Amino acid sequence: MSNVSTSNNHDNLHIFKGLNSQQIKAVEATGGPLLIIAGAGSGKTRVLTHRVANIIHQGTEPYRILALTFTNKAAQELKERISNIVGYELSRDVWAGTFHSIFARILRIEGNKLGYNPGFSIYDTDDQTSTIKTLLNQLKLTPQEYPPNQIRSIISKAKNAMVDYESYADEAKSHFEKTVAIIYREYEKYLLSANAMDFDDLLINMIRLFELDKETLEKYRNKFRYIMIDEYQDTNRAQYKVIKLMAAAHNNICVVGDDAQSIYKWRGADIRNILEFQKDYPSARIIKLEQNYRSSGNILKAADSVIDKNKNQLKKELWTENPEGEKITIINCDDDRQEALKIADLISQKSESGIKYKEIAILYRTNAQSLPLENALRRENIPYVIVGGISFYKRKEIKDVMAYLRMLINPQDDQSLLRAVNEPPRGIGKTSLGHFQEYARKQNISLLDTFERAEEVLPVVGRAKKSARRLWQTVTDYRKLMEVENPASVVKDYINAVGILEMYKEIGTDEALDKFNNIQEIITDITTFFTQNTQADLNDYIQQISLASDIDNSDLSGNSVSLMTLHSAKGLEFPHVFISGLEQGLFPSGRSEGDISELEEERRLFYVGITRAMNNLTVTYCSRRMKFGEIQRQAVSVFLKEIDHSVTRWIGGQPPLQNSKKTSLSGTPVSTGSNILGSWRSRVTQSTPKKKSQYDQTVEESYSQLHDSLRTGDRVLHSKFGEGKLIEISGIGDQQKVVVKFDDHGKKNMIAKFAKLQKL
DNA sequence: GACCTGCTGATTTTT
DNA sequence: TCAGCAGGTC
Numbered sequence: 001m002s003n004v005s006t007s008n009n010h011d012n013l014h015i016f017k018g019l020n021s022q023q024i025k026a027v028e029a030t031g032g033p034l035l036i037i038a039g040a041g042s043g044k045t046r047v048l049t050h051r052v053a054n055i056i057h058q059g060t061e062p063y064r065i066l067a068l069t070f071t072n073k074a075a076q077e078l079k080e081r082i083s084n085i086v087g088y089e090l091s092r093d094v095w096a097g098t099f100h101s102i103f104a105r106i107l108r109i110e111g112n113k114l115g116y117n118p119g120f121s122i123y124d125t126d127d128q129t130s131t132i133k134t135l136l137n138q139l140k141l142t143p144q145e146y147p148p149n150q151i152r153s154i155i156s157k158a159k160n161a162m163v164d165y166e167s168y169a170d171e172a173k174s175h176f177e178k179t180v181a182i183i184y185r186e187y188e189k190y191l192l193s194a195n196a197m198d199f200d201d202l203l204i205n206m207i208r209l210f211e212l213d214k215e216t217l218e219k220y221r222n223k224f225r226y227i228m229i230d231e232y233q234d235t236n237r238a239q240y241k242v243i244k245l246m247a248a249a250h251n252n253i254c255v256v257g258d259d260a261q262s263i264y265k266w267r268g269a270d271i272r273n274i275l276e277f278q279k280d281y282p283s284a285r286i287i288k289l290e291q292n293y294r295s296s297g298n299i300l301k302a303a304d305s306v307i308d309k310n311k312n313q314l315k316k317e318l319w320t321e322n323p324e325g326e327k328i329t330i331i332n333c334d335d336d337r338q339e340a341l342k343i344a345d346l347i348s349q350k351s352e353s354g355i356k357y358k359e360i361a362i363l364y365r366t367n368a369q370s371l372p373l374e375n376a377l378r379r380e381n382i383p384y385v386i387v388g389g390i391s392f393y394k395r396k397e398i399k400d401v402m403a404y405l406r407m408l409i410n411p412q413d414d415q416s417l418l419r420a421v422n423e424p425p426r427g428i429g430k431t432s433l434g435h436f437q438e439y440a441r442k443q444n445i446s447l448l449d450t451f452e453r454a455e456e457v458l459p460v461v462g463r464a465k466k467s468a469r470r471l472w473q474t475v476t477d478y479r480k481l482m483e484v485e486n487p488a489s490v491v492k493d494y495i496n497a498v499g500i501l502e503m504y505k506e507i508g509t510d511e512a513l514d515k516f517n518n519i520q521e522i523i524t525d526i527t528t529f530f531t532q533n534t535q536a537d538l539n540d541y542i543q544q545i546s547l548a549s550d551i552d553n554s555d556l557s558g559n560s561v562s563l564m565t566l567h568s569a570k571g572l573e574f575p576h577v578f579i580s581g582l583e584q585g586l587f588p589s590g591r592s593e594g595d596i597s598e599l600e601e602e603r604r605l606f607y608v609g610i611t612r613a614m615n616n617l618t619v620t621y622c623s624r625r626m627k628f629g630e631i632q633r634q635a636v637s638v639f640l641k642e643i644d645h646s647v648t649r650w651i652g653g654q655p656p657l658q659n660s661k662k663t664s665l666s667g668t669p670v671s672t673g674s675n676i677l678g679s680w681r682s683r684v685t686q687s688t689p690k691k692k693s694q695y696d697q698t699v700e701e702s703y704s705q706l707h708d709s710l711r712t713g714d715r716v717l718h719s720k721f722g723e724g725k726l727i728e729i730s731g732i733g734d735q736q737k738v739v740v741k742f743d744d745h746g747k748k749n750m751i752a753k754f755a756k757l758q759k760l
Numbered sequence: 761g762a763c764c765t766g767c768t769g770a771t772t773t774t775t
Numbered sequence: 776t777c778a779g780c781a782g783g784t785c
Contacts, residue, residue: 070775100775125774199775267774366772388774422761429761464761547775567773589772605773628770629776 015053015085019046026287027051030058030226033247033281034254035274039318040303040611041294041573044256045074048228049081051254052094055226056086062093066224068243069098070231072548074571078230095224099239101547103202106220108539113213114205119409119539121196122546126399127415128152128198134418135186138441146179155184159200160236160268162207164188194446195412203238210245221249231571232257232277236268244280251281259314260307263567263605265597275314292318292611294573296325298647299617303610305644310600328617330640332653335624335631336369336581340376343578343620347561348380350576357383361562361574363609365587369580370563372626377561387564393545397504397515398522402545404498405491407448407475408482409539414440414447424503426471432464448472474498487538488530492523566609577613579606582621582637606639621653 016024023043026036027050038044048067056062069075075097083091095102108118123131132148132155158168165188169181191197197205210217227247229235232255235243247253257274265271278284292300300320307313333339347360362373370386377384392398400423403416410416414437421428428436436450439457443450450457451472454465478494495501504516529541562574581587588602610617625634636653645655 072775098775202775263773264775266772368771425762427761431761461761565773586771591772602772626776 015050015057019043019050020291022287022289022291023047023050026289027054029254029285029287030055031252033251033277033284035232035277035284035286036254036256036289037286037314037316038256038258038289039292039316040258040261040608041292042289042318043291043293044230044258044289045077045081047289048230048256049078049085051228052078052082053085056090056094060225062086062090063095064223064225065094065096065228066102066226066246067094067096067228068102068230069096070234071571072098072101074098074230075101098547099235099242100199100202101543103206103242104197104543104547107197107202107205107209108543110209110213110216111205113216114208115192116197116205117195117410117412119195121194121406121410121413121416122202122543123191123196123198123415124394124546125152125199126394127196128156130418131190131194131415132183132187134415134437135183135190138437139183139186141179141183146176146183151180151183154180155187156198156200157268158184159198159204160238162204162238162241190414193412194414195410196415200238203236203242206242207238207245210242217245218249220246225250226252227254229253229255230257231261233259233262233271233274234264234269235273237270237273238268240270240273251283253281260310260316260604261570261608263570263601263608265601271312288316290316290318292320292322294322294614295320295611296322296613296615298325298327299610299613299615301647302328302617302643303607305647306603306610306639306642307607309642310603312597312600326616327647327649328619328643329649329651330582330643330653330655331618331620331651332636333620333622335622336372336626337376339580339620339622340372341379343373343580343618344376344380344382346578346618347377347382351382355576356559357561358559359575360578361564361569361572361576361612362578362580363564363566363569363612364580365566365589365605366581367565369586373563373580383558383560385558385560385562387562388568392518393548395515395518397500397518400500401495401519401522402542404495404500405538405542408479408494409542411448411475411479412446417447417451420498421471424499426464426467428464428467432460432468435459436468448475452476471498482538486530487536487541488527491526491538495519495523566605569612570608573612573614575614576616576618577609578618578620579609580620581625582619582640583625583634584637586625586634587637588639603639603642 016027019027020043023046026034026047030051036044036047038047052065052067055065067075067078069078079091079094079096082094082096085091097105104122107114107116108120111118111120121127129148129152132151133143136143136146136148158164163171165181165184168184169178172178172181191201210220224246227243229243234257243253255274255277259271259274262269262271262274278286295303297320300318300322304318331339331342333342343362347357350360351357364370364373367388374384374386393402400420403419406413406416407420418433421433435457436447436454440447440450451468454460454468454472457465460468474494474497478490478497481490481493501516501519504512504519526541529544530536533540562572566579585593587606588599592598592602619640621636621640622634624631626632641655648655
C-alpha cells in the first residue's frame with residue numbers, strides 16, 4: 001500500500017471512528033440522492049456532521065455545502081460539531097442554517113430582482129396581524145366578521161401550499177372567501193410596498209426568484225454542490241420545491257428524517273415529502289438508522305408500543321443494546337396543583353440521591369401548564385429554566401425598540417412606525433394617524449414620508465403635525481449617522497433620543513423599571529453583537545433577532561430543571577423526563593378529537609416525548625384540572641391505554657385497561673384525596689424551615705452554575721456599566737434578577753441571563 | 761387624545 | 776383566570 005492510501009486511512013479513521021455499519025454507509029454515500037430514515041436517538045446529528053466532514057475530506061470546498069435545519073439551535077449544534085471534526089477554519093464556510101435564515105441571506109443579495117431592497121423587514125405573526133388590521137380598516141371591514149388572526153392563518157396556509165392571491169380568488173366561492181381574496185391581494189401589495197416579507201415569503205420568494213431568473217437559479221445550483229436537510233419530515237411544500245429546484249443539477253441531496261417524529265403538520269409540514277422521496281429521486285439510496293443509543297430498553301418498548309398504533313408510517317425497527325432499566329412510572333393526581341407538587345417532590349428526591357437538576361426535564365402539551373409547575377418548583381427551591389414560551393424578543397418594549405430600529409433600515413416599513421409612534425405618547429392619536437395613512441395612500445408614499453410633509457396633511461391638528469415632523473427628523477438624522485458611524489453607538493443614542501427609555505423611567509413602577517432594564521439589556525446585546533461581528537451592519541442584527549426563537553437562546557448548561565412543551569423538546573435528550581397532563585382533551589388535544597390524522601400527530605408527539613428520556617420516564621395525569629379558571633373533571637388519556645403495560649408501574653390509579661371506569665382514587669371521598677395532598681403538602685412545609693439556609697444555597701448554586709460561581713458581595717464586571725459589587729440575587733432560571741451597585745453608574749436591577757456579569 | 765373600566769374570549773404547537 | 780380591547784369619560 002502506498003503512502004497516500006495510508007494517510008487516507010488515517011484520515012478516514014478520524015471520520016469514521018465510533019460509527020456503526022449503517023452510519024458508516026450513510027457517511028460514505030456522499031454522491032447522489034440519499035434518504036436517511038433516522039429513528040429517535042439513533043445518532044442522526046452524528047451522521048450528518050461526519051458526512052459533511054467526509055465531503056470536505058473528499059476535496060469539496062466547504063462553501064459548496066448547504067445544510068438546512070429546522071431551528072437555529074440545531075444549526076448551531078451542527079456547525080459546532082463539524083468544527084470539532086474538521087476544525088473551525090473549514091467549518092466556518094459551510095452554509096449551515098435554518099431554511100428561513102439561509103433564504104433571508106440569499107434574498108438580501110438577490111431580492112432586488114423581485115422588487116425588494118436589501119433592508120427588507122421580516123414580519124412575524126404579530127406584525128402580520130396588525131398589518132391585516134390596518135387593511136381591514138382601509139377596506140372598511142370589521143374584525144368581527146373577518147377576525148385578523150383567522151385571516152392571517154388562511155393567507156399563511158395558502159402561501160405554504162403555494163396558492164397566490166389570484167389562484168385563491170379563482171377558487172373562492174363564498175362571499176367570505178371572495179373578501180379574503182381581496183384582503184390577501186391587498187396584504188401582498190402592502191408588504192411589497194413596505195419592503196417587508198413575512199416568514200412564508202422567505203420561502204415563496206425563493207421559488208419566485210428561481211422561476212423568474214434562470215441565471216440566479218444556475219448560480220445557486222452551481223454553488224451548492226451538496227445539499228443536506230435535517231428533519232425532512234417537517235418540511236412543507238414550498239421548502240420542498242426550493243430544494244428540488246436547487247438540487248436538480250447535481251442531485252447530491254441527502255435528507256434525514258423520521259416520519260414517526262413529524263409533529264408540524266398543523267404548520268403546513270407535508271409528510272408526502274419524505275414518503276415520496278423515492279418517487280422524486282428514483283435512484284435514491286435509503287439507509288435506515290435503527291440502533292437507539294439514547295434510551296433504556298423499557299423506555300424504547302413503551303415508545304414503540306405507542307407509535308405502533310399509528311397506521312400511516314414507514315416500517316422500521318428500533319432496537320437498543322442499552323439495559324432494560326426502570327419501568328415507566330405513571331402517576332394519577334387529584335388536580336394540576338397536586339401534580340405539580342408531586343413532580344417537584346420527586347425531583348427533590350432525585351436531587352438528594354445525587355442527580356443533577358440539569359439532567360431533568362418536565363414536558364407538557366401547552367405552555368399554560370407551566371404555571372402550577374413553576375409555583376411548585378419555587379416552593380421546593382428547585383432552580384428551573386423555561387424553554388420557549390414568551391420570548392425576550394417578543395416583549396412589548398423590545399418589539400417597540402426593534403420597530404424603531406427597523407425604521408432606520410427600512411423607512412418604508414409602515415407597521416414599525418405605527419407600532420413605535422406612540423411609545424412614548426406623542427399626541428398623534430387615532431384620528432391624526434388615520435389622516436396620515438389616508439394621505440400616504442393617496443400620494444403613494446410611506447407613512448414616514450407623510451410625517452416629513454406633515455404640514456401638507458390638512459385635517460391634522462398643529463400639535464400632532466409638529467410631533468410627527470420631529471419624529472421624522474430624528475429618524476432621518478440617525479439614518480444619516482448610521483452611514484458613517486459605529487452602529488452600536490448610533491443605536492444607543494438613537495434609542496435615548498426617541499424617548500422610550502425616559503418614558504419608562506418616568507412611570508417608575510416595578511413593571512416599567514423592568515421594561516427599562518430590558519431595553520438597557522437589548523442595547524448591551526447590540527453592543528456585544530457589533531463587538532463580536534465587526535463586519536456586520538444593523539440589518540444583520542435585526543435579521544438575526546427577527547428569526548430568533550427563545551429555544552435558540554435558552555441556555556441549558558446551567559444546573560436547572562428544564563421546562564418546555566413537547567414540541568420544543570424535539571431534538572433534545574435528558575436522563576430523567578417527566579411528561580405531565582396525559583388527559584383527554586389536553587393530550588391528545590381537544591382539537592384532534594374525531595380526526596384520525598390529527599390524533600396520529602398527537603400520538604407522534606407523545607412518541608417524541610417518550611423518546612427524549614434516557615434512563616427514567618415519569619408520566620402524570622390528573623382527575624381534575626383548572627381550565628378557564630374553573631375546575632373540570634378530566635379523563636385519562638387514550639395514550640396511556642396504549643403503553644405496553646409490562647413496562648409500566650401505576651401509582652394512585654389503575655391502568656385503564658383493567659378498569660375502564662373512572663380511575664379516581666377508588667371512589668374515595670375528598671377527605672382521602674386531601675389527605676394524600678396533605679401528606680405531600682406536609683413534606684413540603686416541614687422541609688421549609690430547615691431549608692431556609694439551603695434555599696439561599698440552592699439559588700446561589702443555580703446562579704453560580706450559570707455565571708461562574710458568583711455570590712453576593714462579589715466584585716463583578718458588566719460590559720456597559722463597568723465594575724461594581726453584586727448586592728442581591730433573586731429568582732431563578734430565566735427570571736433570575738441581580739442587583740449590582742456599580743462604581744460609576746449606581747444601583748441597577750438586571751436580568752441575570754442578559755447581564756452577563758463577569759467575576760473579578 | 762389619554763386614561764380608565766368592564767367585558768369577552770382564550771388554550772396547541774412556532775420558523 | 777386574566778390579558779387585551781372596545782367604549783366611555785375627562
